[in-house]
Amino acid sequence: xxxxxxxxxxNQTLVLDTLAKADGPLSAYTIxxxxxxxxxxxxxxVYRALEKLLGFGLVHRLESLNAFVACAHPHCHxxxxxxxxxxEDCGQVDEFSDxxxxxxxxxxxxxxxxxxxxxxxxxxxxxANCAAA
Amino acid sequence: xxxxxxxxxxNQTLVLDTLAKADGPLSAYTIxxxxxxxxxxxxxxVYRALEKLLGFGLVHRLESLNAFVACAHPHCHxxxxxxxxxxEDCGQVDEFSDxxxxxxxxxxxxxxxxxxxxxxxxxxxxxANCAAA
DNA sequence: CGCGACATGTAATGATATTACATTGCGAAG
DNA sequence: CTTCGCAATGTAATATCATTACATGTCGCG
Numbered sequence: 001x002x003x004x005x006x007x008x009x010x011n012q013t014l015v016l017d018t019l020a021k022a023d024g025p026l027s028a029y030t031i032x033x034x035x036x037x038x039x040x041x042x043x044x045x046v047y048r049a050l051e052k053l054l055g056f057g058l059v060h061r062l063e064s065l066n067a068f069v070a071c072a073h074p075h076c077h078x079x080x081x082x083x084x085x086x087x088e089d090c091g092q093v094d095e096f097s098d099x100x101x102x103x104x105x106x107x108x109x110x111x112x113x114x115x116x117x118x119x120x121x122x123x124x125x126x127x128a129n130c131a132a133a
Numbered sequence: 134x135x136x137x138x139x140x141x142x143x144n145q146t147l148v149l150d151t152l153a154k155a156d157g158p159l160s161a162y163t164i165x166x167x168x169x170x171x172x173x174x175x176x177x178x179v180y181r182a183l184e185k186l187l188g189f190g191l192v193h194r195l196e197s198l199n200a201f202v203a204c205a206h207p208h209c210h211x212x213x214x215x216x217x218x219x220x221e222d223c224g225q226v227d228e229f230s231d232x233x234x235x236x237x238x239x240x241x242x243x244x245x246x247x248x249x250x251x252x253x254x255x256x257x258x259x260x261a262n263c264a265a266a
Numbered sequence: 267c268g269c270g271a272c273a274t275g276t277a278a279t280g281a282t283a284t285t286a287c288a289t290t291g292c293g294a295a296g
Numbered sequence: 297c298t299t300c301g302c303a304a305t306g307t308a309a310t311a312t313c314a315t316t317a318c319a320t321g322t323c324g325c326g
Contacts, residue, residue, distance in 0.1 A: 009273065028313070042276060047314070063196040064253050066282090066313060083238070085247050094245065101237050105216070105256060108229060113261030114218050120197050122253045123238060128246030142304065162281070175307060180283070199282060199313095 008053075014038055015049035016058055016070060024091035025067035062086065062093065064122045069093055081105070083121035089130035141185075147171055148182035149191055149203060157224035158200035195219065195226065197255045202226055214238070216254035222263035 008016065018034050019026060026034075028046045040046065050068055053059035060069050062084060069084075072095040081102040085094040101121070109116045141149065151167050152159060159167075161179045173179065183201055186192035193202050195217060202217075205228040214235040218227040234254070242249045 011274075039275095043314070044276085044316095045274075048274080063255070083241075085242070085245065085249075087247075088250070094247070096241060098237050098241065101234050104231050104234050104237075105254075108216075108231065109218070109256065109258070112218070112227065113264065114220075114227070114256070114258055115264045116218075116256045116258040117221070118257045120253060120255045120257075121238075122196070123242065123247070123249045124251045124253070125242070125247055125249040131246065131248045144305075160282075172306095176283070177285095177307085178305075181304080 009049075011040075011045055012049045012052055014040075015046060016053055019059060019068060019070040022070075025062050025065055025069045025086075025093055027065075027067045031068070060084070060095070062122060063120050064124060069095075071095070081119050081121070083123065085123045085125065085127070087127035087130055088124055089126055089133075092127055094127070142182075144173075144178055145182045145185055147173075148179060149186055152192060152201060152203040155203075158195050158198055158202045158219075158226055160198075160200045164201070193217070193228070195255060196253050197257060202228075204228070214252050214254070216256065218256045218258065218260070220260035220263055221257055222259055222266075225260055227260070 014035055015031055018031050028043060028050065031050075032040055032043055032046045035046070050059060050061075054061060058071050058074055060071055060082065061067075062069060065086065080097060080099070082095055082097050083101070085096070087093070105116070105119060108114070147168055148164055151164050161176060161183065164183075165173055165176055165179045168179070183192060183194075187194060191204050191207055193204055193215065194200075195202060198219065213230060213232070215228055215230050216234065218229070220226075238249070238252060241247070
């Protein structure tokens, strides 16, 4: 039942490949523009593909950027909670996960009777390379 | 140099009061609509006030909602890192902070030479009340 | 075949945010 | 007191992000 890369439709494949080839997050409209040559005409084509890809865990949405990235670790499914470090200079995104953080946020939820569905952690700042410059 | 409530301009005060009276996050355009009677005509009036209030730490932006809330603890300045639990049913937002989480994310940043400027933590889900129903 | 489920195509619109430029109010320097 | 400069404000236009509504296509299966 977990969708694999094989199950992707043409549009989903095109969108995922576009994100995978990009060196950073892309907005839905940027993806659209890059796929005009493949017949994409409307935002909805992109949003629909993204919706599925997000569900499959192959793509992440960066809320603070209103943009999307291909998952850096598409193989290890069931990665608990993911955090992103986003460089405001070069746009590079580093994806990581921390068991302790997951545990602490889980504990807070349990203590407060909160049923967590989705957790967003995004650190905006400057990566090592750019901070050096 | 830390701005106090006294220093706020008329527009900033109106926007902050609107958020403080609201029972949940408001979008910039909702704030605008609520302040039409006070002479607000354009989005920029709201965005400019919000920009300052965010800088003062009196207001937070919820990235996953594209909306804003008044800070729940406007007195304790220098609150390290803040997390939000957002109920998707009733819209209530719970603001909390966790030293261990801050520490872990800080450690990751240090290990990776990343200079963090701003960290966003948002948990979407269902609050105790709504989960019960 | 004919139906159902899902993916797709297209247009229009809604929602969020910024750019550009004009104006006003007010304190400090001269 | 006047002029300068700065910050806040006002207004219009536009850019950017996302969804709703409706029509069409594709393909497996009874």
